[in-house]
Amino acid sequence: MGHEFELQKEITLAASPEDVWEAIATGPGVDAWFMGRSEFEPREGGAATFTMAGQTETSTITGWEPAKRFAYNTEPGEDGKFMAIEYLIEGRGGGSTVLRLVHSGVLGDDWENEFEAMKTGWDMYLHTLGQYLVHFRGRHAGTVTAFRPGIPEEGFWAALKEQFGLGDSVTAGDRVSLSAEGLAPIEGVVDYVDLPSFLGVRTDDALYRFIYSGEERGSVGVCGHHLFAPGVDAGQAEKNWQAWLNELPVG
Structure with missing residues (x-):
């Protein structure tokens, strides 16, 4: 039986909303701070692909508002499991940006371990995003x-x-x-x-x-x-x- 979940994170980044958008909504941007390799069709309804260890997962882009909102989700499997990611971008004074992440969906029977792994994993990857934007912004990895x-x-x-x-x-x-x-x-x-x-x-x-x-x-x-x-x-x-x-x- 599947277990619904929702995980929310927020981070203030020393970058403009446009720079944050490039880092979260383009393949080269995401590859500079997240695991695996990602590619995105730049439109609502487009495909988002994630490849790691020879396995590729495809999602559908459900929100495409440059420098404001980016969202995508996988299709539910036979067991009902799916993942949905939403980023909300808000510019602040002094050239900084608040990025809000909502990760939701349905997990399987081992949902507690999966949820804890996602919580700690997002903390590390969002920190890495911040490091990328401060030290390597605009560079491909x-x-x-x-x-x-x-x-x-x-x-x-x-x-x-x-x-x-x-x-x-x-x-x-x-x-x-x-x-x-x-x-x-x-x-x-x-x-x-x-x-x-x-x-x-x-x-x-x-x-x-x-x-x-x-x-x-x-x-x-x-x-x-x-x-x-x-x-x-x-x-x-x-x-x-x-x-x-x-x-x-x-x-």
Whole structure:
């Protein structure tokens, strides 16, 4: 039996409504801060596609008011499950914008775990949106997604901390450094911490996101990165990060 849900989030962004619109309603904009790869037909009734791990989901755009409102939803499945996303954009003084998100629909039997994962996930991704608009606005990103299922939570985070030169207690602003075979050297700062689910690192040319799904969702370690360096080969970078993740000594 399906369970109806509605999740609301609000964030103030240091960008104009037009810049926020470009970031949430165009494929290159969304790819610069959200997981996977997205494409949108720029009209009401158009298609919105989301691809990750070789799977593509198609939604229908139900609201298209540039710099004001953007909405889309999936078709209900045989079990009644569907997802609907609505963004409301409101300009404020000083060049800032309030973005309101409403994520609603119907979830399956494991709805409580799914709902909690969405709540914490949106917090991280909306923060990443804010980082993109401040530090990389208007730049296209090469996206990297790598997965390693069936790994222990403590081992995953302990190995990441060691790789980046971090201590047991991690806070935003901590300096990080990583030098690993196959990867370009990384020098940056922690910009997001919500352990044991998320760790974010920002450098001069990238937003790196490390995610742990939890035991109830397969104990998967994930790299979900946005690379802004000119001429970056995202396909090769993804292979390199997958190799790095596969070899991460998680115990």
